[in-house]
Amino acid sequence: MSREPPQSTDEQPSEPRRDGAGFHTAFRPNFELREVRRGQRPGSRYVRVMKVNPKGFRPVAPGVLEATPEAHAPRGNVGRRMAAVRRVLVGQPLATAAQAHERLTKVKALAVFSSDALSSVAYATEEILLVLVVAGTGVLSGVLPISLAIVFLLAVVMISYRQTIHAYPNGGGSYIVAKDNLGIVPGLVAGGALMIDYVLTVAVSISSGVAAITSAAQSLHPYALELALAALLFMVVVNLRGVRESGTIFAAPTYVFIASVMLLIIVGVVRVVLGGLSGHNLLSSAPPEQVVHATQSIGIFLVLRAFASGCTAMTGVEAISNGVPAFKPPESDNAAKTLTTMAITLGIMFLGIGVLSHHFGLVPNNNETILSQLGHRVFIGGALYYILQASTFLILVLAANTSFADFPRLSSIMARDNFLPHQFTFRGDRLAFTNGIIVLAMLAAVLLVVFNASTDRLIPLYAVGVFVAFTLSQSGMVRHWWRLRGHNWRRSMTINTTGAILSGIVAIIIAATKFLLGAWVVVLLVPCLVGLFYGIYCHYRGVAEQLQVPEIPKPLPEQRIGTVIVPIAGINRAVIRTLAYARALSEDVTAVHVTDDLSGAEALRGEWERWNNGVPLLILETPYRSFLSPFLTYIDALDARSPGSLVTVVLPEAVSAHWWQNLLHNQTALRLKLALLSRPNTVVTDVPYHLR
Numbered sequence: 001m002s003r004e005p006p007q008s009t010d011e012q013p014s015e016p017r018r019d020g021a022g023f024h025t026a027f028r029p030n031f032e033l034r035e036v037r038r039g040q041r042p043g044s045r046y047v048r049v050m051k052v053n054p055k056g057f058r059p060v061a062p063g064v065l066e067a068t069p070e071a072h073a074p075r076g077n078v079g080r081r082m083a084a085v086r087r088v089l090v091g092q093p094l095a096t097a098a099q100a101h102e103r104l105t106k107v108k109a110l111a112v113f114s115s116d117a118l119s120s121v122a123y124a125t126e127e128i129l130l131v132l133v134v135a136g137t138g139v140l141s142g143v144l145p146i147s148l149a150i151v152f153l154l155a156v157v158m159i160s161y162r163q164t165i166h167a168y169p170n171g172g173g174s175y176i177v178a179k180d181n182l183g184i185v186p187g188l189v190a191g192g193a194l195m196i197d198y199v200l201t202v203a204v205s206i207s208s209g210v211a212a213i214t215s216a217a218q219s220l221h222p223y224a225l226e227l228a229l230a231a232l233l234f235m236v237v238v239n240l241r242g243v244r245e246s247g248t249i250f251a252a253p254t255y256v257f258i259a260s261v262m263l264l265i266i267v268g269v270v271r272v273v274l275g276g277l278s279g280h281n282l283l284s285s286a287p288p289e290q291v292v293h294a295t296q297s298i299g300i301f302l303v304l305r306a307f308a309s310g311c312t313a314m315t316g317v318e319a320i321s322n323g324v325p326a327f328k329p330p331e332s333d334n335a336a337k338t339l340t341t342m343a344i345t346l347g348i349m350f351l352g353i354g355v356l357s358h359h360f361g362l363v364p365n366n367n368e369t370i371l372s373q374l375g376h377r378v379f380i381g382g383a384l385y386y387i388l389q390a391s392t393f394l395i396l397v398l399a400a401n402t403s404f405a406d407f408p409r410l411s412s413i414m415a416r417d418n419f420l421p422h423q424f425t426f427r428g429d430r431l432a433f434t435n436g437i438i439v440l441a442m443l444a445a446v447l448l449v450v451f452n453a454s455t456d457r458l459i460p461l462y463a464v465g466v467f468v469a470f471t472l473s474q475s476g477m478v479r480h481w482w483r484l485r486g487h488n489w490r491r492s493m494t495i496n497t498t499g500a501i502l503s504g505i506v507a508i509i510i511a512a513t514k515f516l517l518g519a520w521v522v523v524l525l526v527p528c529l530v531g532l533f534y535g536i537y538c539h540y541r542g543v544a545e546q547l548q549v550p551e552i553p554k555p556l557p558e559q560r561i562g563t564v565i566v567p568i569a570g571i572n573r574a575v576i577r578t579l580a581y582a583r584a585l586s587e588d589v590t591a592v593h594v595t596d597d598l599s600g601a602e603a604l605r606g607e608w609e610r611w612n613n614g615v616p617l618l619i620l621e622t623p624y625r626s627f628l629s630p631f632l633t634y635i636d637a638l639d640a641r642s643p644g645s646l647v648t649v650v651l652p653e654a655v656s657a658h659w660w661q662n663l664l665h666n667q668t669a670l671r672l673k674l675a676l677l678s679r680p681n682t683v684v685t686d687v688p689y690h691l692r
Helices: 077-089 096-102 106-122 124-135 137-167 174-182 184-216 218-240 243-273 300-314 331-360 370-379 383-416 434-450 455-461 464-484 489-513 515-547 573-585 598-611 628-641 659-664 668-677
Strands: 002-004 014-018 024-027 032-038 045-051 057-061 064-067 563-567 589-595 617-621 647-655 682-690
Touching: 106 124, 106 184, 106 243, 106 300, 106 331, 106 383, 124 137, 124 300, 124 331, 124 370, 137 300, 137 331, 137 464, 137 489, 174 184, 174 383, 174 464, 184 218, 184 370, 184 383, 184 434, 184 455, 184 464, 184 515, 218 383, 218 434, 243 331, 243 370, 243 383, 300 464, 300 489, 331 370, 370 383, 383 434, 455 515, 464 489, 464 515, 489 515, 563 573, 563 628, 573 589, 573 647, 573 682, 589 598, 589 628, 598 617, 617 628, 628 647, 628 668, 647 668, 668 682
Parallel strands: 563 589, 563 647, 589 617, 647 682
Antiparallel strands: 002 045, 014 024, 024 032, 032 045, 057 064
16 A cells, blocks of 8 residues: 555546545556545545455456456356356366367377278278279279278378478478468468368268168168267267367277277188188188179279279378377377377278278178178177277267367468468367367268268268378478478488379379269369468458558547437437437537337427437438438438548447347347448447346
């Protein structure tokens, strides 16, 4: 506490109050409570200064207050009930400082970032067989060389992305690498291609998971779409809870799936070698149970199409390089080790399923997946089979989590660069990019509904975008090494050059072989998205140029309040309070009454004149019963009379005690605020009067 003589200053205490002791109290902007007290001598005064902490805040620095959880508490019954539901579904809010504790270990990161790639073994082999079977069951043995080629490509891409992880420890997704090294347009192409692929990943993964369940319980087949949408909703809720918690939830199903498939391969190989299943030679093929006659001759185009379909096994490989900042330190080393573990595990499972499918002569059909057929033959329909199918369903549904982890992160990065709306940079209560998660779910839901949750109909759109992103990313890394020429740059550049060439070839193959089957949609969407990104960027750049201040003027420019307009419907307490506020702003205040009842308006004028409040009343008659247009026309007339001057519209608004009661009113003030929002040189002020 200190004493000081009262000084004349422009900084007057806000809302002074005189209490019974005969002194004024006020809160000041620097969080002090000052009391102007009377002295012992007549006419003398002194100021008592006390430091105060406003309720709901705590001081952290001079002039800086930090909001406490109490300040974030919702107000009103509806807000509190919604907050309680959100806490149950999403969890308690996390402070920004807790972000460092939300990092992932390698074990959890494998579940979060690799579930897409690992789960693809459930349908990638089947997609190869679906293409080959049109040439007859005699050519299904082609699944072996095609699987080997895909595993080789996987190894090259994995080694290439290890280079990217170490070169970009803050996250080296295709968008960042391509934009930094190749330019804005290649970066936007990579970003657009990845976003399309992430949406397709969610739709394909969930529809494949539902197919696994309907294969085991075929009575559920008519409800495939409903199951898919329910699974999508579950994914949204889990991801809104935060990255670390989603990793904890997804870790168990991911590792159960890996163990089930590995056990399937081991048991299958052992039983074949011991002669229990279809002979001792693992590479021999048993006669197919169902003979399919050729409807198309085998050719290079058909083989390339089968290869392109099998390359869906590589979607999601890039996710780890894009999410390096989510790992615990050392981020790059942990991400590289996780990528290697994922690639080795994926290669073993994919090749094992391909070999066993060939050995048993499995033929794809609409009622049962290849993995389900394989489980029946190896596990003979026992408990292990149902564990395999249940874990397959879970991993396929949870595989969408790769997209839920990377789509919001990519969107936030592009929004930070002004290529997407800035709302995508917002982190929710649990430090997740809430808006990105919700937008991804909405787009995936549209795909599921349009394609009726059918994997076969969605697959042709798949993998085009991801290999375009692979190619641009690896090409960007080639330019990166050529530009820096650091330690072992030639070896690194050779690795990324190989990855870029192979990825580019595969991208061309996929686009060419699947173009008429649906890939044309992706090929068309990518340039449309690039145009959208540029349009958003131009808007933000234009706004920044108009708002830019070359040098902050001192003092600030004086802006006088000109004409103040108060629209009224009659004389009531809300209007009286609003007129008093308007008179405090300016001496030039006019009340405006828009009506289609001239006799009623004249009665209002008589009452207004008897009141004699000093504010002129203007009546605007509207023969066509429209309020908004005549009022806006009057504002235009004021602007024409004094171009460039500010017009302030002060709105009286009665606020009901309950939200549903507002539905009983005509919302004229809301419509007027929306109409005036885009009008230049117009300031809109709302003076609420809260009803009991």
